[in-house]
Amino acid sequence: MLRFAPSPTGDMHIGNLRVAIFNYIIAKQKNEKLLIRIEDTDKERNIEGKDKEILDILHLFGIEYDNVVYQSANLHMHQQMAKKLLDDKKAFVCFCDEEEINFQREKAKIEKRPYRYSGKCENLTSTEIRKYLDKKTPFVVRLKKPEKNIKFNDLIKGDFDFSPFDIDSFIIMRKDFTPTYNFACAIDDMLYDISLVIRGEDHLSNTPKQIAIRDALGYDKEIKYAHLPIILNEEGKKMSKRDNASSVKWLLEEGFLPEAIANYLILLGNSFEKEIFTLKEAIEFFDITKISRAPAKFDLGKLRFINKEHMKKIEKLTRYIGYHEEYEPLAKLYLDEVSTIKELKEKLDNIFTKKEFDEFNDEIEILKKEILDNEFEDNYNDFKNRIMNNTGLKGKKLFMPLRMLMVGSKQGPEIKDLYAIMKPYLKMIIKEYR
Numbered sequence: 001m002l003r004f005a006p007s008p009t010g011d012m013h014i015g016n017l018r019v020a021i022f023n024y025i026i027a028k029q030k031n032e033k034l035l036i037r038i039e040d041t042d043k044e045r046n047i048e049g050k051d052k053e054i055l056d057i058l059h060l061f062g063i064e065y066d067n068v069v070y071q072s073a074n075l076h077m078h079q080q081m082a083k084k085l086l087d088d089k090k091a092f093v094c095f096c097d098e099e100e101i102n103f104q105r106e107k108a109k110i111e112k113r114p115y116r117y118s119g120k121c122e123n124l125t126s127t128e129i130r131k132y133l134d135k136k137t138p139f140v141v142r143l144k145k146p147e148k149n150i151k152f153n154d155l156i157k158g159d160f161d162f163s164p165f166d167i168d169s170f171i172i173m174r175k176d177f178t179p180t181y182n183f184a185c186a187i188d189d190m191l192y193d194i195s196l197v198i199r200g201e202d203h204l205s206n207t208p209k210q211i212a213i214r215d216a217l218g219y220d221k222e223i224k225y226a227h228l229p230i231i232l233n234e235e236g237k238k239m240s241k242r243d244n245a246s247s248v249k250w251l252l253e254e255g256f257l258p259e260a261i262a263n264y265l266i267l268l269g270n271s272f273e274k275e276i277f278t279l280k281e282a283i284e285f286f287d288i289t290k291i292s293r294a295p296a297k298f299d300l301g302k303l304r305f306i307n308k309e310h311m312k313k314i315e316k317l318t319r320y321i322g323y324h325e326e327y328e329p330l331a332k333l334y335l336d337e338v339s340t341i342k343e344l345k346e347k348l349d350n351i352f353t354k355k356e357f358d359e360f361n362d363e364i365e366i367l368k369k370e371i372l373d374n375e376f377e378d379n380y381n382d383f384k385n386r387i388m389n390n391t392g393l394k395g396k397k398l399f400m401p402l403r404m405l406m407v408g409s410k411q412g413p414e415i416k417d418l419y420a421i422m423k424p425y426l427k428m429i430i431k432e433y434r
């Protein structure tokens with residue numbers, strides 16, 4: 001089984017969506033199930049409704065899953081496993097208070113060495129422990145650092161080897177008897193028989209800790225790992241919340257299609273024979289072991305190009321912009337000018353709203369009257385010649401105001417093409433929206 005384990009703590013980041021997409025693809029390729037695990041154990045950071053938002057996004061992107069679980073529902077298992085580790089002397093209770101830990105941290109900083117737990121509570125006698133407990137001293141549970149190095153192979157990044165010093169005696173249960181991220185995650189991956197963990201490389205340093213937890217519990221089934229390189233913004237820095245394009249919600253609001261965003265995120269840091277494909281097609285050829293190890297740079301221009309290509313494949317664009325099917329040819333005509341659904345909608349909205357201009361007002365009035373008072377010719381040239389003869393307008397003074405009257409802008413598709421398509425409703429537009 002594979003899993004996608006989002007935290008319901010904010011808007012979905014494209015890096016997370018990319019992780020979800022890759023998990024989905026690999027689950028399909030391996031014919032294994034995909035579990036969605038909402039990692040909601042950090043109560044202070046949870047934001048209500050974000051879990052639902054994440055599931056809605058997965059649905060929108062066509063990422064099918066087999067089950068959804070909430071990590072907090074497994075609390076009793078986490079506590080039970082922590083107890084087992086304590087009983088087996090693989091973990092110990094630690095009464096060091098924050099002041100003491102902070103002091104040690106500062107000391108390490110001054111001495112220019114990485115902070116590690118002092119080991120103070122590791123060998124407390126049961127009498128000493130009892131004394132603390134009698135005084136109701138709060139405590140955390142720490143896993144004893146492993147005796148041997150923890151080694152693992154990452155499908156993308158290769159071999160890793162962490163020493164006990166790297167791993168340290170870290171906290172697995174907090175003072176309130178809730179599990180830390182590493183503990184809950186390691187236990188759940190074991191409980192749900194996860195075969196491969198695909199996640200962002202920001203979690204790489206957590207992996208040896210999670211393996212150490214399962215080792216201590218005697219779980220010997222191997223879980224494979226693939227850590228995806230981070231996504232950088234256009235300045236080459238890690239894409240953060242401050243970069244609008246990092247938010248899936250923002251991209252959708254800007255009019256990027258889910259199929260185009262998915263296409264782009266799969267392509268990012270890869271090179272395939274073809275650039276435009278669907279998620280389903282990617283299942284056929286995607287190979288996670290071939291993905292580039294280097295961080296990938298987000299390129300909005302490239303996403304716009306891919307989005308345009310996917311827009312061209314859509315049969316009924318009008319449905320996406322809330323227009324009647326009658327206007328489908330007009331929407332299609334504008335495809336050359338736009339790259340997103342939002343831009344397309346703006347173009348059509350421009351046509352179907354009252355138009356105000358600060359130039360060519362006289363010419364526009366003359367043209368308006370001329371068009372409304374007469375029948376249309378079949379042929380654009382006949383129409384144009386009649387307009388020129390009857391109004392005396394020509395060149396820039398004809399074509400600029402004519403286009404402005406028709407589409408509300410000086411730029412746009414060829415008037416000839418607009419005329420052919422808009423004839424059935426052009427008078428209505430001129431009457432209603434001028």
Ligand code: GLU
Nearest residue numbers: 005006007039185199203
């Ligand atoms: N909840 C973690 C996150 O959102 C994911 C951890 C994991 O995949 O192991 O980053």
